[in-house]
Amino acid sequence: MYASSANVTERSRQSPMLAISTVIFALRPDEASGRHALWLPLVRRIRQPHLGQWALPGGPLAGSESLQDAAGRTLQETTALTPRYLEQLYAFGGLNRGPGQRLVSIVYWALVQRGEAAQAPDSENVRWFRADSVGELAFDHNDIVDYALWRVRNRMEYGSIAYHFLGPSFTLAQVHEVYEAVLGKSIDPANFRRQLRSATDIEATDAFLQGGRHRPPRLYRYTGQAAPGAHFSFAGPAGVPYPARQNPARQRSTT
Amino acid sequence: MYASSANVTERSRQSPMLAISTVIFALRPDEASGRHALWLPLVRRIRQPHLGQWALPGGPLAGSESLQDAAGRTLQETTALTPRYLEQLYAFGGLNRGPGQRLVSIVYWALVQRGEAAQAPDSENVRWFRADSVGELAFDHNDIVDYALWRVRNRMEYGSIAYHFLGPSFTLAQVHEVYEAVLGKSIDPANFRRQLRSATDIEATDAFLQGGRHRPPRLYRYTGQAAPGAHFSFAGPAGVPYPARQNPARQRSTT
DNA sequence: ACAAAAGTGTTTTAACTACACCCATGG
DNA sequence: CCATGGGTGTAGTTAAAACACTTTTGT
Known part of the structure; x- marks a missing residue:
């Protein structure tokens, strides 16, 4: 079942490549209004396809690290920060996620501490964006960001x-x-x-x-x-994926 | 970032193998009491490791099918039924999920229609178990079943x-x-x-x-x-993963 | 003493629970 | 006509929403 009878060469021909990406959220105050909003760091693609476009931080999964460790590593590499929270988002494996080789991405999302995020400044290849206006991203990363945004709001209401x-x-x-x-x-x-x-x-x-x-x-x-x-x-499912919703705070309201 | 500079041979050496598994739920009436309960089909392992033990249906991901299609296929192969509902559960990728080669499993869970499930009978290598007493399974599949069970109950209350x-x-x-x-x-x-x-x-x-x-x-x-x-x-995140919780029905109660 | 944020009380409204009750049908 | 599951009514309880109000500090 699991141990394919195909040998390694055969498998690598038909088995898709596996990568880890992470949507990293931080809260930043708006200069003018002082209101806070969600921001996230993106990295510039330095090779084809989508060369030059912004994309989620990530990379191939190394053989000797768990999925979470790999996600934490990409976070460390792009922001040099420790995540306060890290959770798996979804595994994306559609056939038309972009040109080139078939790719399966296991995506995590993370929260980093407010204020700390300011210490991870923009650079040539890393830039922070407001989560609700990231522009056009590489691959299907716009869908991924939207879903992560939905998830973080859902967790905020129920977790x-x-x-x-x-x-x-x-x-x-x-x-x-x-x-x-x-x-x-x-x-x-x-x-x-x-x-x-x-x-x-x-x-x-x-x-x-x-x-x-x-x-x-x-x-x-x-x-x-x-x-x-x-x-x-x-x-993660090792523990309970989220605190069994003991209504921490939720309200409609007075928009 | 995504397009690893390593060539194919290198990658296949360090990149883990990727498989799809599915937890398939059906309702079955108890012979005696007539009360219904959740059941799921498991397959017997026909090779090492864990030869002879029961495991979730699944298999390696073919290069030309989406993750959902692969999950649907395993469901078709084991039960010959069409899923009424299919959703991604989680991607399991721990380092010690079992002996042998490193394996990442993207797990789905499915519901099949009551009654129909009775038409997929037990055989030498497929057997239905009560979801709350599946015995000792191969790999980390007990954890996976427990998590799927938690998820289906959660969706029942909120979806x-x-x-x-x-x-x-x-x-x-x-x-x-x-x-x-x-x-x-x-x-x-x-x-x-x-x-x-x-x-x-x-x-x-x-x-x-x-x-x-x-x-x-x-x-x-x-x-x-x-x-x-x-x-x-x-x-899936293409649409909304679950119907945005418009409280279909939930209650505590009179046990 | 006054502005402004911190923190409390109170009324209204909606939802959920428990349980009594009526309805329709096959035997 | 009665047993049984299908279906409705209603009072009690609990939680959330709206908003008026008091408290405590810095200036």
Whole structure:
């Protein structure tokens, strides 16, 4: 069944090539308005096909690393950042994903911490784009980005994703800001706060954020999965792919 | 990036092998109680490793078929049935998934119509198992089955999956039966009916199911996706992976 | 003391639960 | 006419939405 009777040469002729790509999300404040929005880094193609066009970071899967490790590696290579969250998105294997050899891409998506992302600056071959206006990408990468965007919003409503954009401690207003930025709609702060406080995966600390211009807000800490000591959490079917939806926060609203 | 500079011989040495597997679900009534439960077909391994053990149906990905087509093919080969529903589950690519060559499996899960499944009988190398007691499987297939089971239950609560177990027309009691069987809990029939009737994806016909021993129940029709004429629907990021959760029916309850 | 963000309370609205009840048919 | 599954009504409970309100800080 699995061990094909074809020898290696035969297989490599008919078996598609396998690559890993990653959609990396970070939150960036808009210069003018100060509102945050989702951004993602893309890399410029340095060979055919689609030479010169922007594409998702990725590369072929090496024989000695797991799929997640490969995704994490591409993230490291393009942004030099550690992902706070990493989850498999989908395996794309259509026949007409581009010219040239048949290619199957296993795509991951990641969240990196806000602020940190600013330390991974644009360069000749890497550039950050607003997630909702990336322009025309190589291959089917526009479809992939759209799907990843759908997924991150879905997780935001039903999972506990938001904290991975933030540092080890944060104010409820910061979480509120993340939700509004990712979902692209305004959320009642009063109700939002209540829902967060009834969520089981964060807890109040006795510290307050000083230095603001107004009343100092209380700091909270994320107590969700992620082994103690680890500064990130990975989702996969090994554990539960997402926290079994214990309604962390969701609202319609007052757009 | 994608077009590796390594030549074919080099790549085949370090790139893992790629296979497609499918978890095929069908509902079967228990002989004694008449209650329905999830069953799935497994195939016996006819070569090493894990010779003789039960495993998910699948095989290497041919060069000229899409991932979904490959999954559909394995389904055809093992059950000779047409899937009513087919969705990608996950790509498994850990390093220690079994002895021998490194293997990446892209796994799909499928639903086949109730009753039809009875026409795909057990044979020497194919056998149906209750999904909750498949015994010890080859490779990491127990993990995969568990995850697929979690997924089908999740889709049952948040998607419109149930109808794919049924024929073109069905009674609400039959849908109720599907929900109870898959979720493994009892659901209040009165409330269940109300939620179904407020769902947008089914509509009442003016036909009634005759031949029963009691009051003839009204027949309903599924009006969800699936192009007219098609007898199945496939979920993938091309469309929306699952119907954007418009609460078709969900309940806790009276176990 | 005032502006502005942090944080709380209260009313309304909608959804879900539990369960009593009526309806239609075959035997 | 009665047993049984099909189907409806309704009160109680819970959660979410809307929005008025109080608190605490910096300036």
